[in-house]
Amino acid sequence: MPDVGFSAFVRSRRWVVGVFFGLLAVLGVALHRDYGMGWDEPAERLNAFVSAKYVALKLAPELARRQPRLADIPDLRQHRDADHGVLFMLPWVGLEALRPGPDPAEWAYRRHLAGFLLFVAGAWGVYRLGRARLGSWRWGLVGAGLLVLSPRIFAEAFYNYKDIVFLSLFALAVLTLTRLLRRPTAGRALLHALATAAAVDVRTMGVLLPVLTLGFGALEMWARPVRRRGLTAMLALYLPAAAALVVLGWPYLWENPGAYFTAAISSFGHYAKPLEVFYLGHFVSIQALPWHYAPVWLLITTPLPYVLLFAVGLVGVGRGLLKTGVGRWLRRTASRRDLLVLAWFFGPLLGVMVLHSAIYDGWRHLYFVYPAFVLLVVQGLRQLWQAWQQRSASLRWRSAPAAAGVALLLLALGTAQVAWRMATEHPFQYAYFSFLPGRVVEQNFERDYWGLSVKQGLQWVLAHDARPAVLVSMDRRTEMTLRINAKMLPPPARARLRIVPPDSAAGGYFLSVHRWHPGAYPAGVGRPVHVIRVGGAVILTVLRRP
Secondary structure, eight states, X not given: OOOOSHHHHHHOHHHHHHHHHHHHHHHHHHHTTSSOOOTTHHHHHHHHHHXXXXXXXXXXXXXXXXXXXXXXXXXXXXXXXXTSOOTTHHHHHHXXXXXXXXXXXXXXXXXXXXXXXXXXXXXXXXXXXXXXXXXXXXXXXXXXXXXXXXXXXXXXXXXXXXXXHHHHHHHHHHHHHHHHHHSOOHHHHHXXXXXXXXXXXXXXXXXXXXXHHXXXXXXXXXXXXGGHHHHHHHHHHHHHHHHHHHHHTOGGGXXXXXXXXXXXXXXXXXXOSOOEEEETTEEEEGGGOOTTHHHHHHHHHSOHHHHHHHHHXXXXXXXXXXXXXXXXXXXXXXXXXXXXXXXXXXXXXXXXXXXXXXXXXXXXXXXXXXXXXXXXXXXXXXXXXXXHHOOOOOGGGXXXXXXXXXXXXXXXXXXXXXXXXXXXXXXXXXXXXXXXXXXXXXXHBOOOTTOTHHHHHHHHHHHHOOOSSEEEEEOTTTHHHHHHHHTTSOHHHHXXXXXXXXXXXXXXXXXXXXXXXXXXXOTTTOEEEEEEEETTEEEEEEEEOO
């Protein structure tokens, strides 16, 4: 008699995986309008319009010159950020130019949804990588689930068109790499070339993918000489295909691919603007960050259970290496995949620490290493699970299963607490700190550096002030977040707002995300009438002007 009921459903990989990713996509549809507009979004949109204008002038110059919308767009060669990849945003601004619509917020919300759906694809890539490495679709699905249950990553998937898009594309590219190494065929080589080009055309850090491909291709040929001829041929196909696709998807490179690509690479990590970040209680120039800036941010914004499981997984990989020796260890396919994950995570992180690269806004420029982190987390979780299931007859090891069971229970409770915070702190998961008290966060770290909470601040003001015209203001350095989030409100609400300089807002409201003013404001600025807290830390203050 065939097995039926819930237990059969759980054992059905296709159904469970399909339901998981289907529900995740539905969740994105339900939530994508809850987030405001991030600090970088207008700049990303402008960069894409600059490239769109360049493409239009190349392909249909007469038609492009008759488009009034393109008249105010800078030329590509005069634009300061021309070397930024625009692959994700380019088709969206093209559609927006063709059908702008009456409300500018609608296209922003569509981009939010598209970014999240790409993140769903990236989570699927993590699932496939975990399934292949751990030999179980269930463990692969755990990996995808933990990626989703990462508060900052989840929230930024809706509006961070650089770092989370790159995370998703990089994970998919590593998946295509592992498939190519396992069975080198022309189709897999071309698919990996496409995935590589997509990642590079979003962030130049994608050049790590060809490095990983060549390095682990050579390692595979050493460990499995029988694959040497096939891999050599496929790598010879992959490299020029990837180069051609990179140029095709990045209009900035069209005129002089070699020179302009070199310029884009050299500008990475050397942000020219004089920008300071608030770190450990002091404002520090991004050109003079201490080596521990990125790892500290990673530690304090990643759920603590994941950090502990990562350590367990790392110890497990190290024990396997010490037990078998380097040579025998590298001969095993599973070990080479472990090494790939380690290189994926530690390579970029150590590179930023050693080279003192100019990064800012926490560790978001390194988000693309997080899937590797998650894969090691799942590996650590599986090791504890296997230890708990052991029933050793030896007195010496009799307490090991019980200890592992207690550890699993505590980790499960910790993960449940992460999920609870994500639900109760929605839509402010981007300001999540894992274990630091709110007061410590306020005194030492930046909070809402995206400025998204301004949208909810404006909604509160309009809900509690019935006047037909309401004056609102912000510090001049953050005023842009006020203007762009006002555009995310419905037109009737937007029409009531009057954005003015702070000294002209008498009787109105002053909003602060505390980016360059971490402390409280003096009484002369205004009286606090509303605050938004995440984990006990204030991320937005609304003050009523005298």
